[in-house]
Amino acid sequence: MIDFTRRKVLGVAGGTVVGEVSPTGTIERAAADDASDLNLFVKISAALTGIGEKRLAPDVDPIQVKHDYFNQAKSDPGFEPLMQIARAAPDANSAAEKIMNNADPQIKFLGRSIILAWYLGVWYEPTVLAQVPAPFPVNPMKVVSPVAYTQGWVWRVAQAHPMGYSEQRFGYWSDEPLSLDDFIKNPVKP
Amino acid sequence: MRNRQTLAIGFAVVLAADMFARSTWAQAPTTADKINPPVANCNMTKDFVVISNPSDPAHQTFQSQPVTAALLKSGQPCHQVADNKSGLFGDNGLANLQHGFDFYSWLTFVALNSPADGKIIGKGLRPGGDAQTMWESLKNYRPLADVMLADGSKPTWGTRNVPPPCKKLDGPGKIVLQVGEASWNQPFKTGPLIDQDSNYALFDILMNKPMFDFIVQNGLYSKQGQERFDNDIIFPSGENPKGATPGKMGAVMVKVSWRILDAAKDKDLMSKFHTADALVFFPGPPATKAGPACVEKKLGLIGFHVGHKTLFAPQWVWTSFEHVNNVPTEADVAAGTLLDRYSFFDKNCKDCSRNVTPPDPWDPPTSLKFHSEHRSQVVRTKILPGPVVSEVQDLNRDFRAVLKGTVWENYELLTTQWPSDHASKTDCNGAPAPTYMANTTLETYSQGRVPLASSSCMSCHGNATTQHVPATPSDFTFILEKAQCENGKCGPPAAGKQSAKSNCGFAVTAPR
Numbered sequence: 001m002i003d004f005t006r007r008k009v010l011g012v013a014g015g016t017v018v019g020e021v022s023p024t025g026t027i028e029r030a031a032a033d034d035a036s037d038l039n040l041f042v043k044i045s046a047a048l049t050g051i052g053e054k055r056l057a058p059d060v061d062p063i064q065v066k067h068d069y070f071n072q073a074k075s076d077p078g079f080e081p082l083m084q085i086a087r088a089a090p091d092a093n094s095a096a097e098k099i100m101n102n103a104d105p106q107i108k109f110l111g112r113s114i115i116l117a118w119y120l121g122v123w124y125e126p127t128v129l130a131q132v133p134a135p136f137p138v139n140p141m142k143v144v145s146p147v148a149y150t151q152g153w154v155w156r157v158a159q160a161h162p163m164g165y166s167e168q169r170f171g172y173w174s175d176e177p178l179s180l181d182d183f184i185k186n187p188v189k190p
Numbered sequence: 191m192r193n194r195q196t197l198a199i200g201f202a203v204v205l206a207a208d209m210f211a212r213s214t215w216a217q218a219p220t221t222a223d224k225i226n227p228p229v230a231n232c233n234m235t236k237d238f239v240v241i242s243n244p245s246d247p248a249h250q251t252f253q254s255q256p257v258t259a260a261l262l263k264s265g266q267p268c269h270q271v272a273d274n275k276s277g278l279f280g281d282n283g284l285a286n287l288q289h290g291f292d293f294y295s296w297l298t299f300v301a302l303n304s305p306a307d308g309k310i311i312g313k314g315l316r317p318g319g320d321a322q323t324m325w326e327s328l329k330n331y332r333p334l335a336d337v338m339l340a341d342g343s344k345p346t347w348g349t350r351n352v353p354p355p356c357k358k359l360d361g362p363g364k365i366v367l368q369v370g371e372a373s374w375n376q377p378f379k380t381g382p383l384i385d386q387d388s389n390y391a392l393f394d395i396l397m398n399k400p401m402f403d404f405i406v407q408n409g410l411y412s413k414q415g416q417e418r419f420d421n422d423i424i425f426p427s428g429e430n431p432k433g434a435t436p437g438k439m440g441a442v443m444v445k446v447s448w449r450i451l452d453a454a455k456d457k458d459l460m461s462k463f464h465t466a467d468a469l470v471f472f473p474g475p476p477a478t479k480a481g482p483a484c485v486e487k488k489l490g491l492i493g494f495h496v497g498h499k500t501l502f503a504p505q506w507v508w509t510s511f512e513h514v515n516n517v518p519t520e521a522d523v524a525a526g527t528l529l530d531r532y533s534f535f536d537k538n539c540k541d542c543s544r545n546v547t548p549p550d551p552w553d554p555p556t557s558l559k560f561h562s563e564h565r566s567q568v569v570r571t572k573i574l575p576g577p578v579v580s581e582v583q584d585l586n587r588d589f590r591a592v593l594k595g596t597v598w599e600n601y602e603l604l605t606t607q608w609p610s611d612h613a614s615k616t617d618c619n620g621a622p623a624p625t626y627m628a629n630t631t632l633e634t635y636s637q638g639r640v641p642l643a644s645s646s647c648m649s650c651h652g653n654a655t656t657q658h659v660p661a662t663p664s665d666f667t668f669i670l671e672k673a674q675c676e677n678g679k680c681g682p683p684a685a686g687k688q689s690a691k692s693n694c695g696f697a698v699t700a701p702r
Contacts, residue, residue: 060275060283060610062623147625150641156616165641167617169694170655170663182615 037083041070044086047096048111049118051153051184056118065151068144069117076113078106078126105130119157121148156183225403226426228436232268233301235261237293238277252277255293257588263310266301268428268437269500270294270507270608284610288623289581291606295509296589298496302444303464303598306330312596318461319596322363325444326466331396334672335368337405340473342412342676347402356469356484367394367448367489368471369478372672374554377650380635381547383568384560385533389450391492391631392470392558395669400426401441405670412676416656423656423665429501440499443667447493447631449533450558456490463490463513464597472556479553487558492516492533493631494601497647497666504694505620506666508607508647510629514600517568517630534568534630542567547635571637573626573644578605604629607647618694622648 045066046053057066073079082099085107089095099111109126116124124141143149150165159177166172238252255261272290275283304311306327314321325331328350337345352360353368367373373393374382383391397405404425409415428440448466451459468489472481493516496509517535518528528537536542548564555561574582586602593599607627609620628637628645638644654668655661664670 058611058621060287060623062284062610062621062625146640167619167649167652169618170653170661172618178615 038066038070040083040086041073042066043092044082044095044099045069045114045118047092048099048115049153051118055184063147063151065145065147068148069114072117072123072144073110073114076106076110076126078104078110082107082110117144117148119152119154121145121150121152153184159183223438225407226400226438226440229268229439231265232430232437232439233265233297234267234271234430235264235293235297236271236274237290238274254278254289254584257585257592259592261297261589262300262304262312262592264297264300266439267294267297268439269430270503271430272608273502284623285577285581287608287610288578288606289585291507291608292582292585292603294507295496295511295603295606296585298498298509299494299511299601299603300589300598302496303494312593312598316465317597319598320461320464322466323464325396325446326365331398331444332402333366333368334372334395334397334669335366335370337397337402338411338669338672338674340477340674341678342414342674345402345406345411347399347406352469353471353473353482353484355482356471359469359484359486361467364467364469364486366471367392367468368473369481369554370473370672371477375552376635377633377645378636382552382554382560383447383534383631383634384548384564384566385449386531386536386565387450387452387455388560388563388565390554390558390560391534392448392450392489393632394446394448396444396446397669398439398442400439401443404441410656410670411673413657413673413680414676416658416670416673419656419658423663423670425499425665425667427499427501427504440501442499443497443669445493445495445497445632446491447495447629448489449492451488451490453488459490462515462597462600463492464601465490470558480556483556485556485558491601493629495629495632497651499666502612503609503620504612505609505618505622505648505652508627510604510606510627510632510647511601512604512629512631514602517570519570520572523569534566534634536565536567539565539567544569545571545635545637566634568630568634570630571628573628573637573639574605574624578624609648615694619646619648619652622646 042053042057046056049056057064073082081104085098085102086092086095089098096111099107102108102111106126109130112129113124113126116122121144122141123144124138128135128138128140150162152162155161157180159180161167235255237255239255241251241253243249270291272287272294274286274290275281277286278289279285300311302325303323305314305321306324306329307321309321312319328336328348332345332347336349336351339345350366352366356366369392371379372395374390376383385391405411408419410419410423425441426438428442429435429438431437448468449463451463451465466489468487470485470487472478472483472485474480474482490513492513494511497506498509499506513533515529515531516533518532518537522528528535530537542565544567546567548560548566549562551561582603582605590599590602605624605627607622607624610623611617611621614620626639626644626646628634630637633645636643636645642649648666651666651668654664654666654671656664656670657673
């Protein structure tokens with residue numbers, strides 16, 4: 001029989017990455033704080049990328065790529081200052097405005113890295129993006145995860161799919177591509 | 191929270207009076223719906239019950255459905271009852287739906303593995319309460335070899351086909367398992383699975399009558415028939431009764447895996463496995479290198495995979511069970527918490543490479559013994575999200591408890607893969623949840639979490655096609671690829687039609 005406890009709900013809510021939750025109260029609180037930050041991160045990501053929050057992270061989301069980007073961004077020293085701006089701002093759009101025009105390059109370029117991660121599935125170090133003149137190619141960079149490779153929004157914006165991976169059915173290549181709205185604007189069920 | 195819940199249960203009024211709800215449609219099937227006829231007893235038991243507090247009617251809590259012996263005779267679900275996005279796991283829709291699907295899978299397992307004679311599961315006359323199951327009865331299911339016949343002729347329901355070399359070995363209750371590449375080679379031709387006694391594991395695919403009838407009535411049992419068919423392939427869906435509309439079972443396919451048991455050496459295992467006396471038929475070239483020949487083997491069930499097409503799952507619902515003694519998990523190996531004996535793992539072999547394909551040649555001889563000393567050393571790779579594992583473990587514990595003392599207590603659900611966005615236009619696989627799933631006996635060598643390369647029922651079956659030229663999607667089944675040429679002769683392909691233009695090719699049902 002299911003034991004419906006806060007611990008269990010948190011554990012399940014954590015999805016693929018948060019996973020198992022320690023029975024200690026401290027870690028429970030940390031997990032709850034983390035979940036709250038994760039939600040805020042998705043809101044800010046939606047404002048930064050221009051793609052709907054429910055598209056980036058659907059309510060029923062088995063893929064959970066948001067965790068990959070969240071954890072990657074969290075490892076950057078600019079993450080906490082960026083989140084402080086997000087927490088203090090009246091809404092996600094104004095937070096995004098403050099992040100992208102921030103005088104502190106640590107914050108400003110972390111915002112750019114987050115945008116690039118969602119679109120390309122690739123993490124570009126903010127310190128490298130901040131270099132003037134911009135280096136080409138931009139190194140170091142890395143594909144955030146196998147999931148991130150297939151989930152880059154650039155493919156959907158292009159009404160296409162990543163190399164070697166398509167979710168369309170057999171023979172789709174002889175059909176007209178679906179509309180851009182189908183890829184990026186339609187509200188996600190449920 | 192716990193106190194509040196306990197209080198609520200104390201004042202509980204169980205709203206789900208339909209705990210073991212079954213529909214009760216009795217009218218005869220109409221001629222217009224011969225393929226997918228009305229079903230009299232769709233099992234609509236929910237995975238949870240709603241508890242309300244009379245002093246606070248607005249406040250409801252959820253409790254998991256008690257798993258009692260009554261569930262063992264509650265029947266087969268026609269459709270998953272997994273439509274609650276809030277419930278046992280609060281407002282975590284993914285977790286609530288997953289639990290609903292996993293509960294559906296256990297009900298399906300119990301129903302399909304109940305004795306063919308109508309008894310309750312585990313009440314058969316053989317050791318461990320074993321018996322011939324519903325899916326082994328030709329009244330209910332047909333093996334693939336009985337549908338895609340060698341000469342491409344029209345199959346008939348109810349005819350038991352015993353190949354000539356097997357006739358002298360035939361007897362009551364025996365099943366015929368025809369060897370072909372799909373009966374020993376893993377998906378993507380990644381090789382056979384060899385047990386610790388050096389025997390090949392064997393696989394078989396079966397289908398229910400709605401699926402059989404759809405194939406037959408549309409002439410899809412031969413290559414030429416598939417050429418002539420000029421519509422999208424859309425197998426019938428299972429659905430629960432709604433208003434005056436009766437329930438229907440829809441297309442169901444079963445894939446099973448077996449290990450060979452030795453009557454003397456494995457005597458102690460007989461009460462731990464569901465077994466079958468099988469006539470293993472080698473048709474001979476080109477289907478098999480060995481044969482024609484027929485050998486008799488005692489088989490023990492090690493894997494049980496079900497695909498069920500349902501109304502809100504045009505990508506089908508995928509259920510996967512295994513025998514608990516198949517293999518250890520990675521965590522078991524790391525912790526050294528190993529059983530004395532596994533079918534596909536030797537705990538004393540420290541140097542054995544894990545999850546590797548056997549050396550060539552792979553084609554089985556009629557002895558079904560592998561040619562070299564190689565034994566499969568298989569470990570279950572961690573694929574599923576931890577919370578899914580935990581939720582399934584709870585269900586397994588409860589169902590195995592009510593099956594205690596029977597062979598069926600030795601089987602466990604891995605999980606259920608289902609479409610989390612079944613109506614998506616851009617993801618025809620419906621965003622499978624969980625993304626990856628692998629049965630260690632059926633997808634041994636493709637366990638993992640790498641897109642396209644790792645096992646995912648829906649992503650893989652989404653690529654299945656007919657033998658039409660050019661190929662057309664075959665609605666998530668590879669069964670149609672097994673069709674042969676009529677009378678052994680294939681003419682030039684008919685004028686090809688283009689692939690369908692209706693997005694993902696299935697009728698989209700409105701969101702839940």
